[in-house]
Amino acid sequence: MSDDQLPPSSPHPASGRTAARTAAVIPAAGRGVRLGPGVPKALRTLGGTPMLIHAVRAMADSRAVSLVVVVAPPDGAAEVKSLLDAHALPDRTDFLVVPGGGTRQESVRLGLDALPPGYDIVLVHDAARPLVPVDTVDAVIGAVRDGAPAVVPALPLADTVKQVEPAAGPGEPESVVATPDRSLLRAVQTPQGFDRATLERAHRTVKDNVTDDASMVEQLGRAVVTVPGHEEAFKVTRPLDLILAEAVLARRRLNDGF
Numbered sequence: 196m197s198d199d200q201l202p203p204s205s206p207h208p209a210s211g212r213t214a215a216r217t218a219a220v221i222p223a224a225g226r227g228v229r230l231g232p233g234v235p236k237a238l239r240t241l242g243g244t245p246m247l248i249h250a251v252r253a254m255a256d257s258r259a260v261s262l263v264v265v266v267a268p269p270d271g272a273a274e275v276k277s278l279l280d281a282h283a284l285p286d287r288t289d290f291l292v293v294p295g296g297g298t299r300q301e302s303v304r305l306g307l308d309a310l311p312p313g314y315d316i317v318l319v320h321d322a323a324r325p326l327v328p329v330d331t332v333d334a335v336i337g338a339v340r341d342g343a344p345a346v347v348p349a350l351p352l353a354d355t356v357k358q359v360e361p362a363a364g365p366g367e368p369e370s371v372v373a374t375p376d377r378s379l380l381r382a383v384q385t386p387q388g389f390d391r392a393t394l395e396r397a398h399r400t401v402k403d404n405v406t407d408d409a410s411m412v413e414q415l416g417r418a419v420v421t422v423p424g425h426e427e428a429f430k431v432t433r434p435l436d437l438i439l440a441e442a443v444l445a446r447r448r449l450n451d452g453f
């Protein structure tokens with residue numbers, strides 16, 4: 196019996212009945228220009244372990260995730276495969292590695308193209324968010340299982356946001372044109388979770404360059420909902436983020452020791 200044929204009185208998927216299978220696509224093909232020179236960002240280490248391996252473990256730690264597709268730097272698929280072989284990962288999870296593309300969007304699409312049949316829920320998770328807690332991953336999957344076609348983890352903003360007119364030239368001031376009501380704004384993270392058919396349609400249809408997958412689903416006119424994000428799901432983007440990530444890992448190690 197498929198999920199949508201189950202009567203409403205059926206127990207929630209998370210409570211143990213056979214549920215739609217979930218795969219995670221991890222775009223990891225970016226260079227990490229804002230982090231500075233060096234190896235591709237996903238291969239940089241945190242606590243001695245490549246960021247990508249942290250991100251893969253964060254997905255595989257969810258018992259609902261049975262396949263992880265890693266989208267490697269275009270010339271780095273073999274290296275990523277050997278990294279996955281060299282690190283301990285849960286036996287219950289399958290892994291695939293595919294080479295990525297020139298934009299995040301293209302990399303995600305290449306990951307989706309590699310998905311075998313039988314996975315009805317797809318998570319898309321940035322390799323650059325290595326420390327997302329498993330409870331956040333499970334909350335996203337739970338909301339998709341409950342019927343949302345697209346789910347994003349979201350947090351309120353700490354900073355006030357200004358909309359500006361682009362500067363006339365380098366070094367020129369930008370004019371502020373608006374201050375959106377901060378209480379209505381959210382910073383969104385990954386993993387973003389989708390009904391697979393909806394995400395595939397979005398990637399076939401939307402050609403604008405976007406920075407997240409949910410906005411493509413918005414463009415289709417389908418509903419996108421939020422679940423609470425987590426401060427440890429921050430994206431490693433600039434050098435200071437590496438220091439924060441190392442500190443989070445050190446705190447986890449301390450806590451695990453007690």
Ligand code: CTP
Nearest residue numbers: 222223224225226227228229297298302322323
């Ligand atoms: N990504 C990707 N393929 C690309 C570009 C980005 O798979 N062509 C991935 C990155 O590897 C990262 C995620 O998308 O895991 C989020 O992108 P971002 O944080 O912007 O990473 P980079 O593009 O690598 O960094 P930068 O923009 O500073 O170069």
Ligand code: MG
Nearest residue numbers: 225227228299
């Ligand atoms: Mg980028």
